[in-house]
Amino acid sequence: MPYRNEQTEKTARLPGIGRLAGLAVADLELDAADGTGVQLRPVPGGPPLDTAPRDGDDQRFFVLVRLRGRPVGTVVGRVRAGDDPAAVLAEQAADEIDVPDAPERPPTGEIPRATVVVATRERPAQLARALDSLLAQDHPDFEIVVVDNAPATGATRELVTSAYTGRGVRYALEPVPGLAAAHNRGVALAGADVLAFTDDDVLADPHWLTALTRPFGDDPRTACVTGLILPARLTTPAQVLLESHGGFAKGFAPRRYDPAHPPADEPLFPFTAGRFGSGANMAFRAGPLRAVGGFDPATGTGTPAKGGDDLYAFVRLLAEGHPLHYTPEAIVWHHHRERWADLCGQAYGYGAGLTACLTALLVRRPALLPPLLARLPRGLAHARTMTAPRTADAAGRAGVPGEHGAHTYPWPRHLSRLERRGLLYGPLGYVRARLAVRGASRPWEEAG
Numbered sequence: 517m518p519y520r521n522e523q524t525e526k527t528a529r530l531p532g533i534g535r536l537a538g539l540a541v542a543d544l545e546l547d548a549a550d551g552t553g554v555q556l557r558p559v560p561g562g563p564p565l566d567t568a569p570r571d572g573d574d575q576r577f578f579v580l581v582r583l584r585g586r587p588v589g590t591v592v593g594r595v596r597a598g599d600d601p602a603a604v605l606a607e608q609a610a611d612e613i614d615v616p617d618a619p620e621r622p623p624t625g626e627i628p629r630a631t632v633v634v635a636t637r638e639r640p641a642q643l644a645r646a647l648d649s650l651l652a653q654d655h656p657d658f659e660i661v662v663v664d665n666a667p668a669t670g671a672t673r674e675l676v677t678s679a680y681t682g683r684g685v686r687y688a689l690e691p692v693p694g695l696a697a698a699h700n701r702g703v704a705l706a707g708a709d710v711l712a713f714t715d716d717d718v719l720a721d722p723h724w725l726t727a728l729t730r731p732f733g734d735d736p737r738t739a740c741v742t743g744l745i746l747p748a749r750l751t752t753p754a755q756v757l758l759e760s761h762g763g764f765a766k767g768f769a770p771r772r773y774d775p776a777h778p779p780a781d782e783p784l785f786p787f788t789a790g791r792f793g794s795g796a797n798m799a800f801r802a803g804p805l806r807a808v809g810g811f812d813p814a815t816g817t818g819t820p821a822k823g824g825d826d827l828y829a830f831v832r833l834l835a836e837g838h839p840l841h842y843t844p845e846a847i848v849w850h851h852h853r854e855r856w857a858d859l860c861g862q863a864y865g866y867g868a869g870l871t872a873c874l875t876a877l878l879v880r881r882p883a884l885l886p887p888l889l890a891r892l893p894r895g896l897a898h899a900r901t902m903t904a905p906r907t908a909d910a911a912g913r914a915g916v917p918g919e920h921g922a923h924t925y926p927w928p929r930h931l932s933r934l935e936r937r938g939l940l941y942g943p944l945g946y947v948r949a950r951l952a953v954r955g956a957s958r959p960w961e962e963a964g
Contacts, residue, residue, distance in 0.1 A: 539578040539592065539750035540565060541849075544605055546583050556602035559748055559849045561719040562651055565601070577601065578750050578759075580847075581609040585723075587744060587844050589613035589768050603821075607889045625733025627726055628710045630658040630799070633702030635695055636716040637818070640675045642851070643716040648682055649921040655725040658712075660685040661702045665818065666693035678721025682716035692953060695795070695816030696825035703802070703810050704959030714848055719748055721847040728799045728846035739804040739838030740830060742766070742793020754859045755852040757928075764850060766842055769879045774839040784891050785873065786834040793840075795826030797848045801834075808832040811875045814949035815869070819947040821876075822938065825871020828876050835877075835884060863931040867938025871947040879950070 535861040541567055547553025556579075558565050569762050575595045581588055593608045595601040599669050632650055636643045642663070650660055658764060662685060676687040689700040703711060714720060724743065731741045743765035750756050773792060778785045808829075818824035853859055 526598070536850045539576050539756065541747060541750055542577050542579050542605075543573065544579045544581050544591075544602070544609060545585070546581065546606060546609065549583060549610065549615040550674065551606035553953040554602045554606040554964045556605065559746075560652070560717065560721055561645055562748065562849075569866045571766055575601070578747065579605050579609070580746055581613055583615055586920055587768055587847060588615050590746070612626075621729050623734055625730070627656060627730055628656060628732050629708040630710045630712050630725060630729045631702070631706035631708040632658060632660045632712045632714065632725065633663060633699060634660065634705065634714060635663045635665055635690075635698035635702065636672055637769070638668055638671065639716050643672065644675060644679065646714070646716050646865075647685060649720040649722075650725075651680075651683060651685075651757040652722050653720065653725045654722050657727055658684070659707060660690055661705050662686065663688045663690050663698040663701050665690050665695070665698040686931070691915075692813065694813055694819040694825075694949070694953070696811035696812040696819070696828075697816070697953065699825065700813060701959050703805065706802060709802050710799055711802050713795060713797075715796040715850075717851045718745075718796055719851075721849070723845050724797075724848055727843055728797070731841045732799070732801060735839070735841070737839055738841050739801045739833045740792075740840040741799045742830075742842050743797040743799050743848065744768070745794055745848055745850050748849035748851045749854075750852075752854045753854050754854060758852050758859060758862070759935070762797065763921065766791065766793060766844075768844045770844060772839060773834065773842075775834050775837050776839075786831050787888060787891055790827060790870070792830045793826070793842060796850055797846060798826060798829075800829070804833055804838050805829065808836060809880065812880060812955045814946055815872055815876050817865070819945075820948035820952065821868065821872035821942065822865040824871075824873030824876065824942070824946075825869075827870065827873040831873070831877055831884075835881060837893070839950055860931065860934055863934040864938040867935040867940075868930075868945050869938075869944040871939050871942025872949075873942075875943040875946040877945075906962060 533781055535577070541559050541562065543557050543559055545555040545557070556565065574597070577595065578592050580590055589609070589612070591605065591612055593605045595604050634646060634650070634707065647660065647662070662672070664674050664687065667673070667689070673687055676685060686705070688701055688705055692696045699713060702713070710732050712725060723960065724842050728741055728743050731738050746764065747755060747759050750759060773779060773785070775786065782788055782791065810829075811825045812828050815821045815823065815828050817823055830840060855861060874888065878888065
């Protein structure tokens with residue numbers, strides 16, 4: 517099977533990907549839409565930018581573009597030796613990004629107190645990097661709960677108690693393996709009415725938590741908010757390929773999903789949960805989340821179901837009539853997997869997590885069966901499209917990072933097959949996981 521090499525990737529089989537490996541990831545701030553008033557900086561926690569390429573060398577950048585602090589798009593640009601990277605990239609951004617003139621509606625509510633839950637397992641170095649970025653947040657009132665999930669060593673406990681005790685970070689142990697079980701432990705221990713979740717392999721933008729929690733203050737009906745996930749590094753073909761496939765980003769326009777007014781452009785609503793956001797950047801109002809039972813412990817990474825815990829929570833809340841809000845201003849920078857083997861596992865997990873989530877929804881809320889069956893034909897067509905091999909288009913464009921939602925980038929046939937195998941496995945994986953956690957109670961009920 518092709519595309520299984522890990523460190524000796526055959527980039528010739530991936531047109532447009534190998535040449536993009538090694539992209540510098542940066543943050544470009546503009547004062548005006550015409551590209552004037554430019555500031556180029558590294559991502560939070562990232563290395564200093566090499567803005568002076570050697571003679572004869574070109575440097576490629578993947579850049580988040582902000583206009584007066586608001587993210588408006590991404591560009592991939594080449595800077596030649598002797599050029600000013602900030603000026604070159606700003607000019608390209610002004611040409612490629614259509615920035616709306618109308619200002620967004622100003623916020624009306626207060627920023628609520630928040631608990632940030634970070635689930636982790638045996639990755640203390642990554643966790644420390646994530647915690648440092650969380651402690652640099654500009655949010656006025658928050659705490660952090662680190663949930664150590666089924667640990668094999670005491671490394672995480674040692675890190676948190678030695679370096680972060682007294683800094684607003686609490687340690688918790690969850691012996692049941694699985695991301696959903698770990699998140700449920702965090703739900704039980706949270707002391708705030710708004711619960712934010714992120715992963716140990718991200719760097720949070722300093723404004724992340726404020727932007728993620730502000731919509732709860734603006735609208736008391738909102739039960740869930742998701743945000744923008746961008747790559748922290750693009751140094752290997754595997755990372756570039758994932759981001760070129762869309763990564764985890766959901767666009768640069770805020771959006772509200774209200775079950776009372778289903779979106780006309782989402783015929784599978786609310787079962788296209790992957791459109792709403794991802795677990796590395798999400799927040800919930802505690803009451804509604806607990807009312808639906810929290811996260812299904814038979815879903816998520818670390819269980820036989822492989823994933824689907826975040827999708828399950830999104831759909832459960834939407835099915836109960838609660839609106840969900842997506843805001844691109846809440847940004848985290850995600851460290852994509854570097855190796856082909858990891859990307860293969862991720863592709864399989866995407867498929868398995870989706871059908872495991874749908875199985876969990878039907879088991880936990882059988883009333884969803886009729887609307888799911890009504891959407892099944894379109895859902896199958898959607899699944900075939902999303903797992904189909906994708907190659908360059910007729911114009912020869914192979915796609916680059918940042919073309920989120922486009923289908924002109926290469927996606928190897930091997931990964932497509934893995935996604936489809938995952939789709940078939942997901943229900944079985946959920947059954948296996950459910951048997952493994954049978955009898956496990958919800959932690960907040962134990963506390964009660």
